[in-house]
Amino acid sequence: MNKNMLIIQNRLIEWYRKYGRDFPWRYTKDPYTIMIAEFMLHRTKAEQVVPVYSEFIKKYPDIYSLAKANPENIKKVTEHLGLHWRSEHFITAARYIVEELNGQFPDEFDELRKIPGVGEYIAGAILTVCFNKPAPVVDSNIARFINRFWKLGLKGEIRRKKQIVKIAEELFNTENPGKFLFAIVDFTSLICKPNNPDCFQCPLKNICKY
Numbered sequence: 001m002n003k004n005m006l007i008i009q010n011r012l013i014e015w016y017r018k019y020g021r022d023f024p025w026r027y028t029k030d031p032y033t034i035m036i037a038e039f040m041l042h043r044t045k046a047e048q049v050v051p052v053y054s055e056f057i058k059k060y061p062d063i064y065s066l067a068k069a070n071p072e073n074i075k076k077v078t079e080h081l082g083l084h085w086r087s088e089h090f091i092t093a094a095r096y097i098v099e100e101l102n103g104q105f106p107d108e109f110d111e112l113r114k115i116p117g118v119g120e121y122i123a124g125a126i127l128t129v130c131f132n133k134p135a136p137v138v139d140s141n142i143a144r145f146i147n148r149f150w151k152l153g154l155k156g157e158i159r160r161k162k163q164i165v166k167i168a169e170e171l172f173n174t175e176n177p178g179k180f181l182f183a184i185v186d187f188t189s190l191i192c193k194p195n196n197p198d199c200f201q202c203p204l205k206n207i208c209k210y
Helices: 001-020 032-043 046-057 063-067 071-080 084-101 109-113 120-131 140-149 160-170 177-190
Strands: none
Touching: 001 160, 001 177, 032 046, 032 120, 046 071, 063 084, 071 084, 084 177, 109 120, 120 160, 120 177, 140 160, 140 177
16 A cells, blocks of 8 residues: 555544544444445435434334335335435335345445445445445545545546546555545545535645645
8 A cells, every 4th residue: 555545544534533523323333224324314414314313223223123114104204304216225125135135234245236225335335334344435525535636637427437446445445444434424525525625624735636
C-alpha cells in the first residue's frame, strides 16, 4: 500500500473519532440490522431514518420475524420514508435468507448480491461492517471524493468506473474497514460535500489535488 493511502485512512479515522455522527446501527455487527439500515438509508437522510429504524428493529428483531411479517405493515414503514417502491425488498430479502440460506448471511460478496434488494453497496457494507472484510463500498458521495482527491476528471455516473473501484479497493484495505466506511460516509456528507466543500476544515487538504 502506498504512503498516501495510509495517511488518508489514518486521518479520516482520526477525524471520525472527533466529529463522526452517532447512529444506532453503528453499534452492531449483525448483518440483519445493517441490511435493514441500508435499505432505509437509500436516498434518505440518516437523521430521518433513526426513529423509523429503531421502531422497526423493536418490532422485527431478527430475520425470522421479518420473514413472517405482513407486507402491508412493512409498506407503511417504507412509505413513511418515501421508499414505498422498496417495501418488497424487506420481505423478499428476509424470506430468501430464511428459505435459501437457513437464516444465515453469507460472508462472500457474490452470495450477498443474490439476496433480493442487496446491491453492490449494501453487500460491501455488510462485508466491511459485519465480517471485517475489505470491499470497495462506493456510493455517489465516496465516488465524488475519489474523483476530486485524485483529480480524475470523470463525468456523469462515475461510481462503477474502473478507476474509482480500483482506488476504493485500496482505500478499504485497512484493519477496520467497517469503521473506515462510517468515517468516509460522514466525511463526504459533512466536509467533502457536493457543493461548497469545506476544504478549510478538511483533514486531507494538504495532500488533496482538488
